Amino acid sequence: MKHTLSILLQNESGALLRVAGLFAARHVNIDALTVAVTHDPGVSQLTLVLHGDAGVLEQILRQLRKLVDVLDASSLSLVGSGERSRLVAGSA
Amino acid sequence: MNLSQATATAPSAPADPHPRAGQSLSGAEIVVQVLADEGCRVLFGYSGGAILPVYDAVFRHNAQRRGADGREPMPLIVPANEQGAGFMAAGYARATGAVGVAIVTSGPGATNLVTPIRDAMADSIPLVAICGQVPTAMLGSDAFQEAPVAGIMGACAKHVFLVTEPAQLEATLRSAFEIARSGRPGPVVIDIPKNVQNASLVFDGACRLPLPGYRSRLRALEHSHLDEATCAELFRALMQARRPLIYAGGGVIAGAAAPALAAFVEAFGIPVTTTLMGLGGFDTTHPLALHLLGMHGTAHANYAVEDCDFLLALGARFDDRVAGVPEQFAPRARYLAQIDIDPAEIGKVKRVHWHHAGPLAPALERLTAHGRAHALRPQLADWHAHIAALKRAHGLDWDRASALIQPQAVIEAINRITRGEAIISTGVGQHQMWAAQYFDFRRPRHWLTSGSMGTMGFGLPAAIGAQFARPDALVIDIDGDGSIRMNLGELETVTTYDLPIKVVVLNNVGDGMVRQWQRLFFGSRFAATDKNLHKKDFVRAAQADGFAWARRLERKDELEATIAAFLAHPGPAFLEVMVDPDAGVYPMVGPGASYAQMITGPFIASRAARPPAEADVPATAMF
Numbered sequence: 225m226k227h228t229l230s231i232l233l234q235n236e237s238g239a240l241l242r243v244a245g246l247f248a249a250r251h252v253n254i255d256a257l258t259v260a261v262t263h264d265p266g267v268s269q270l271t272l273v274l275h276g277d278a279g280v281l282e283q284i285l286r287q288l289r290k291l292v293d294v295l296d297a298s299s300l301s302l303v304g305s306g307e308r309s310r311l312v313a314g315s316a
Numbered sequence: 317m318n319l320s321q322a323t324a325t326a327p328s329a330p331a332d333p334h335p336r337a338g339q340s341l342s343g344a345e346i347v348v349q350v351l352a353d354e355g356c357r358v359l360f361g362y363s364g365g366a367i368l369p370v371y372d373a374v375f376r377h378n379a380q381r382r383g384a385d386g387r388e389p390m391p392l393i394v395p396a397n398e399q400g401a402g403f404m405a406a407g408y409a410r411a412t413g414a415v416g417v418a419i420v421t422s423g424p425g426a427t428n429l430v431t432p433i434r435d436a437m438a439d440s441i442p443l444v445a446i447c448g449q450v451p452t453a454m455l456g457s458d459a460f461q462e463a464p465v466a467g468i469m470g471a472c473a474k475h476v477f478l479v480t481e482p483a484q485l486e487a488t489l490r491s492a493f494e495i496a497r498s499g500r501p502g503p504v505v506i507d508i509p510k511n512v513q514n515a516s517l518v519f520d521g522a523c524r525l526p527l528p529g530y531r532s533r534l535r536a537l538e539h540s541h542l543d544e545a546t547c548a549e550l551f552r553a554l555m556q557a558r559r560p561l562i563y564a565g566g567g568v569i570a571g572a573a574a575p576a577l578a579a580f581v582e583a584f585g586i587p588v589t590t591t592l593m594g595l596g597g598f599d600t601t602h603p604l605a606l607h608l609l610g611m612h613g614t615a616h617a618n619y620a621v622e623d624c625d626f627l628l629a630l631g632a633r634f635d636d637r638v639a640g641v642p643e644q645f646a647p648r649a650r651y652l653a654q655i656d657i658d659p660a661e662i663g664k665v666k667r668v669h670w671h672h673a674g675p676l677a678p679a680l681e682r683l684t685a686h687g688r689a690h691a692l693r694p695q696l697a698d699w700h701a702h703i704a705a706l707k708r709a710h711g712l713d714w715d716r717a718s719a720l721i722q723p724q725a726v727i728e729a730i731n732r733i734t735r736g737e738a739i740i741s742t743g744v745g746q747h748q749m750w751a752a753q754y755f756d757f758r759r760p761r762h763w764l765t766s767g768s769m770g771t772m773g774f775g776l777p778a779a780i781g782a783q784f785a786r787p788d789a790l791v792i793d794i795d796g797d798g799s800i801r802m803n804l805g806e807l808e809t810v811t812t813y814d815l816p817i818k819v820v821v822l823n824n825v826g827d828g829m830v831r832q833w834q835r836l837f838f839g840s841r842f843a844a845t846d847k848n849l850h851k852k853d854f855v856r857a858a859q860a861d862g863f864a865w866a867r868r869l870e871r872k873d874e875l876e877a878t879i880a881a882f883l884a885h886p887g888p889a890f891l892e893v894m895v896d897p898d899a900g901v902y903p904m905v906g907p908g909a910s911y912a913q914m915i916t917g918p919f920i921a922s923r924a925a926r927p928p929a930e931a932d933v934p935a936t937a938m939f
């Protein structure tokens with residue numbers, strides 16, 4: 225099953241590599257990835273598409289939330305409308 | 317000195333300004349000041365061009381603050397190889413709970429540190445590694461001794477910082493310690509370009525990075541307390557259970573939860589089995605202790621896992637050396653419960669009915685208080701009798717009749733003298749498993765072993781780090797003839813610093829553990845694991861490295877006396893024991909096999925009507 229994730233990431237050196245590296249290390253393929261700036265120049269928003277079952281999704285989200293640079297990680301298919309609008313508001 | 321309770325919490329921000337606040341210091345001096353502020357008592361590292369400013373600042377720091385006895389406040393211990401420095405820092409951290417620190421140069425210095433960093437990550441050990449780096453202006457130019465440390469280490473460590481902005485250095489250093497020791501501990505690497513070390517900066521004394529994501533998640537985790545209803549839910553299941561079992565992992569030690577676990581067991585009488593990383597988290601001499609479970613766990617522990625109807629996992633992650641076949645692990649357990657500081661471990665391998673993500677010690681204390689307040693005491697007399705019978709009938713044993721020295725007998729002889737009070741480090745292989753099985757472990761942080769990575773070469777440098785952490789403790793490295801060669805250069809480090817470490821090499825003339833697998837799965841074709849042609853004389857090697865006490869033990873009848881003399885020697889001592897090269901580690905749950913298929917071997921009683929034998933182990937693609 226296809227899932228779309230939204231990740232808010234601090235703009236630290238190597239941060240994007242650590243996100244991509246996590247997927248590689250956990251053997252989860254990134255099908256699509258876009259990086260956008262937000263109102264806060266120190267924060268980027270990643271939108272990422274992957275496929276896998278619910279267990280894969282849950283585990284990758286939990287592992288993403290362990291990365292120090294990750295401010296927030298959620299599945300757009302899972303979040304409520306309130307959270308979605310907050311995410312949208314956070315991006316430029 | 318008992319450092320087992322050394323705190324894993326960050327020092328709170330000082331209320332008073334730092335005495336050096338406002339002073340202008342170089343980046344390198346700031347590195348050293350923050351290390352001192354974080355309580356570092358010893359550093360491990362090897363020098364080189366890109367880290368020279370920091371080394372010079374360490375030198376000056378120590379020269380200015382020498383004690384009346386001539387002692388340096390923060391000595392820098394030099395290994396033979398940076399890998400040794402990393403494992404020394406890890407040994408220090410494992411023996412105390414405090415953050416271990418390694419400082420190395422750029423390029424090869426940093427890449428030599430990759431293995432211990434990954435090892436520390438895999439076992440959740442708090443380290444801070446400081447690497448010199450080429451100047452920022454030269455980053456990415458393929459400069460001399462440049463390596464992409466942030467990329468390499470980022471894949472291995474809990475976190476990595478590349479400090480390109482000198483003004484960020486101080487906050488980064490302090491935050492690195494905070495990240496290393498908080499939550500689920502782990503190694504943090506700081507890559508510091510040489511120009512940042514040389515920058516002139518103003519010292520703040522308290523600044524930290526904001527780390528908004530990490531801190532808010534950590535705060536939520538640390539404040540997530542078990543409420544009454546959640547406690548009651550667990551006890552409802554526990555009171556219905558007739559055969560409850562605790563499966564305790566390294567989290568008990570990392571979370572300083574051993575006293576809370578002991579109190580919980582005292583209150584409710586639930587037997588405990590521990591993982592390799594959890595050894596010492598519960599006194600193995602306690603009547604309710606089942607010792608190690610898993611691939612080479614005791615038969616009684618593994619049978620108890622087979623028989624239990626309720627399993628409480630504490631700081632344990634159902635890894636493949638314990639739950640090789642997750643669906644068949646604890647097959648009769650109708651209720652699984654799990655407490656872990658890492659939310660990602662909850663239900664990762666096996667679905668659980670009840671869980672709590674948060675610090676272990678307060679959770680256990682809460683549960684104990686709840687159970688006591690409601691006078692809940694499971695009636696477990698039958699289960700206790702069953703456990704006692706399992707221990708009587710299926711205890712560990714070996715070939716006592718053999719004319720050759722059996723490795724298990726060596727460990728037992730040492731244990732008769734040390735009685736669970738020595739600090740034991742190991743290499744990786746059969747000797748490691750025999751040490752895990754045959755030593756008693758009475759308290760946390762006395763068992764230093766590379767659990768998840770299984771890194772050969774860990775034992776000797778880890779023992780060195782532990783001896784620096786606990787100068788008065790008896791530290792013994794139980795090593796293998798293969799493993800010790802991986803960091804044999806550190807023998808000299810032992811004598812250079814006159815550390816009274818006792819090094820035991822169980823010499824079975826080869827890579828015994830790999831041979832055991834080759835015997836099982838590869839038709840006894842011993843590719844690259846038989847060392848009959850090796851001409852190494854370990855005793856002379858130890859003597860050449862300055863060991864005044866170095867002996868080889870070859871006769872069974874000299875075992876007791878030799879070990880007594882060895883342990884009684886006040887300084888560094890080296891003992892090579894020629895053991896039966898064909899001794900196997902039993903019990904063994906083969907890779908991809910269930911506990912029901914456990915092979916107990918020729919000397920331990922199986923309870924199966926037709927005991928599984930080596931020939932029954934399924935050929936498997938599992939490593």
Ligand SMILES: Cc1ncc(C[n+]2csc(CCOP(=O)(O)OP(=O)(O)O)c2C)c(N)n1
Nearest residue numbers: 745746747770772796797798799827828829
């Ligand atoms: C660095 C490293 N390389 C390879 C291995 C694979 N390995 C696991 S145990 C073992 C044999 C260890 O031999 P020795 O230290 O003599 O221990 P023994 O099993 O003989 O007691 C090997 C090669 C490993 N664990 N670590």
Ligand SMILES: [Mg+2]
Nearest residue numbers: 796797826828
């Ligand atoms: Mg060997």
